[in-house]
Amino acid sequence: MDLPEYRAAVDRWLDDNAADLTPDHGLAATLDEQMAHLSLVKRRTFDAGWMRWGWPERVGGLGGSTLLRAYLGEALTARDLVEPGIYSMTEVLAPTMIDYAPPELAATMVPRLLRGDETWCQGFSEPGTGSNLASLSCRATRTDDAWRVTGQKVWTSLAQYAQRCVLLTRTGTPESAHKGITALFVDMDTPGITVRPIETMHGALEFCEVFFDDVAVPFDRTLGDEGQGWAVAMDLLPFERSTSLWHRGAYLYRRLERILAAVREGAVTPMELGEVFQQLYAFRARSLATQRRVDAGERLGAETSVDKILLATSEQAVYDLVADGLSDEVVLGDDPVSERWRSEFLYSRAATIYGGSAEIQRNIVARRLLDLGADR
């Protein structure tokens, strides 16, 4: 199926099924409600086939261009049927499984993620390991029958909902840095795992601390080889900055449209509005080129940091416009629409922090794209 055909068919199907797919509570709902609704939307789109296009057949997909996935996420977020942050986790974790999991494991697990039967999380950051990912210390020790994992992760999004976790562990010496890291695929119901959600500034329990106390992980749950965890992480991160960002950009575009419809006369100047629109447009132009490169089978790398920088900057610009143009709603409003604006404004403050901070992205550009050498 090609993109124009897919686009027309998906649009028609979404029109026909709008009543079933639209959340009763709107997207200003609690995270519990959003997660339940996300599962419903994923299940229905999977069962209708749309969610399966763009994924390889060996993991339950129907094949076809990755552009189809980019379009589905765009269509769902543009219609306000899903929140892109939680929807696009699939775009980050499924490709990693496809590239690094033993084939039979990927074939069993990926369809569950695509269909919304399961939620997965990504255990990367630790209390002592933020930007310096290679310093992580959550330890996995090889015993006779399994890995034994002990340590702590933090900022693990959706861990309290997750059935599985893509976990980075230290298997080499503490000094082994990026060479001694191994990625594991962990069942979250394994004894010894404790999850404690953390309340964010925007009022959601979106991310968690996750504690591992002598947790057994079978050897066949190793992603890639022992010591290959850094490669797994480095290949995963560009996925965070490609299709997922396309979805987020499409969502922001719709939100900007809402701002424009709601803003009071004179509350934003033409210059302010024009600049924000232009930033979002430039991001979309950049991301479009990235989507085409993915479609052409190119391997993504450090250049996706440019996409991330443009998106994070645009996202904050969009919501700065909300803070100025809809200040009554953001500051005083306690109705659901105002609460959503406020929550989104507050959430946008994290856009330059999560998924590699603005500073780390610029370090990557300097080191890898401009070849400026080491920074010390």
Place this chain on the structure above:
Amino acid sequence: MDADERELFATSLQHVTADNTGAALDAALDELGWREALPADPRAAVSLLFELQGAAGTTSSALDILVLAALGLDLDTDVGVVLPPLGRTDPPGSVAGEGVAVGGLAVGGLAGRDRVVVVAGGVEGCLAVVVDTADLELRSVHGLDPRLGIAEVTGANLSATARSDPPPTAWAAAVAAGQRAIGHELVGASRTMLGLAREHALERVQFGRPIASFQAVRHRLAEAHVAIEAADATLTAAWDDGTPFSAAMAKAVAGRSARTVGRHCQQVLAGIGFTTEHDLHLYVRRVIVLDRLLGDARSLTRRLGEDLLARRSLPSILPL
């Protein structure tokens, strides 16, 4: 052009744009067949030439040629065109009684051009007339960027030696063609500025290490890179899309990006970049002027914002 032809063409253009400027570059482009390449593959011809011309800091009459081509005027090689005044995109001419009046700019100073096209009218419809250069008042501009060879052009009661009525959309198409070209020129100049600043940062040692190892310097250069990539992406989109809207977006983004790149690179180049012993100043001058030709970033952005506020909706953009 296929990939091989394109590469060969690019290599030749790189040589001629680096070694020639003004009339010499015009002659070299003629010899290279750039005029023939323009109708055959406008995207390759324009993007390659203007980016290289921007990178080398040289000038040619190529902008006149492509603006005239976009107006649908099939004229001799020695005809120039009057561009709107700085920051403007409306036709520079007006019809007053029997004659035509004009106030605008010419790039390359109309040197060697006996006749000039003046477009009069609005976006809804326009009139293109050919006038004798001798009837115009030309002020050769020194200004911010003397090497660009700008002339201020004024004239009143001009009599036309020929006239045509291009289709109503012709002026908008001509402006769009010029905006894409200047957008590429801005990107080319930006890449050179970043290259110069990068080189300096790697060579200049302070506190016992290259200044490229300091995060404050690295982040400025990273910002410059991101700005260039953003401009480049909007230009790609402008060619794919082909509308006046996307051309104006690309021009605005390229103009703002180039100013950003200039600011960061000048700071990194510090003292030496503030002297005439280093080439940076040539590019800093050039991008400020190019930003203001055929619509500057500020005006284009403000106009965009006004349109959006008036409509209270966003246009659909850049489909997958």
